[in-house]
Amino acid sequence: MFDYRSAALEVLKTEITALEQLDQYLNQDFVKACELILANKDGKVVVMGIGKSGHVGNKIAATLASTGSSAFFVHPGEAAHGDLGMIKPGDIVLAISNSGESDEILSLFPVLKRLNIKIISMTGKPQSNMAKLSDIHLQITVPKEACPLELAPTSSTTATLVMGDALAVSIMQARGFTAEDFALSHPGGALGRKLLLKLSDIMHSGADLPLVTPNTVVRDALLEVSQKGLGMTAVVDDHQQLVGIFTDGDLRRILDKRIDIHSALIGEVMTVNPTIATPNMLAAQGLNLMQDKSINGLILCDNGKVVGALNMHDLLKAGVV
The missing domain is CATH 3.10.580.10 (CBS-domain)
Incomplete structure (x- = not known):
């Protein structure tokens, strides 16, 4: 019988190791990204990603929005076919790609640059085109994927999610975001009822x-x-x-x-x-x-x-x- 538990423990070990090494990337670029988003009073944070990075990006956008940063997710494929109109001068784009070579995102860079939109990229490859063309690059390199075939994004998506959480929570604390502020954006939930109801x-x-x-x-x-x-x-x-x-x-x-x-x-x-x-x-x-x-x-x-x-x-x- 296959040892499911041992396989699962190996996944946990691999991903924990990846996260333990993530702190080296909380550098000056991370600080700059936080300060850029915090100083952006009128614009929005537009998160982009394709495939698994898109799924993680959706969650990062939601976390940013619920912790006080105006943010939403735009699929890069849809952006190339009209949704780019949702992005305005003054916005910030957070582009996510482990390889840093996603064609769907890179094809949008010239338009974003023309609109003078600041770009923060989050990749596992600091020498990638996305990293080089961005105003700020957040590195999320992992030693290896938890997938034994090194094919399915596993450790890399976990690292991306955690980096996004670190970004959102750091900005939230710098902003002085309170539990009541959180409740105001969650009025329909149990937390909102507990924090707002008198x-x-x-x-x-x-x-x-x-x-x-x-x-x-x-x-x-x-x-x-x-x-x-x-x-x-x-x-x-x-x-x-x-x-x-x-x-x-x-x-x-x-x-x-x-x-x-x-x-x-x-x-x-x-x-x-x-x-x-x-x-x-x-x-x-x-x-x-x-x-x-x-x-x-x-x-x-x-x-x-x-x-x-x-x-x-x-x-x-x-x-x-």
């Missing part, structure tokens, strides 16, 4: 807000808890200022003590000084607070006045958990 966006308020006063009989407070469906109710004074909270957990405790729910007042059995949050708190922060305090619900206050409430189910529905 408690005010999902809280229950108005008529849906469970409220009772300290003089409310426990039995009546339980009706409020049941009707509002949050497993708790805020206890407020005449000015809507929070004085306590009553939860399902409090109910279990008073039942254990055999307190008469038909005569006891909520002010006598409520939890005082409960954990609270503010409406402008991020939903992710609210989740962390609830987990730290081992509670299932939160009362939201603005200057002591109760303005909202939510429970763990609301966070689940919003996709924060």
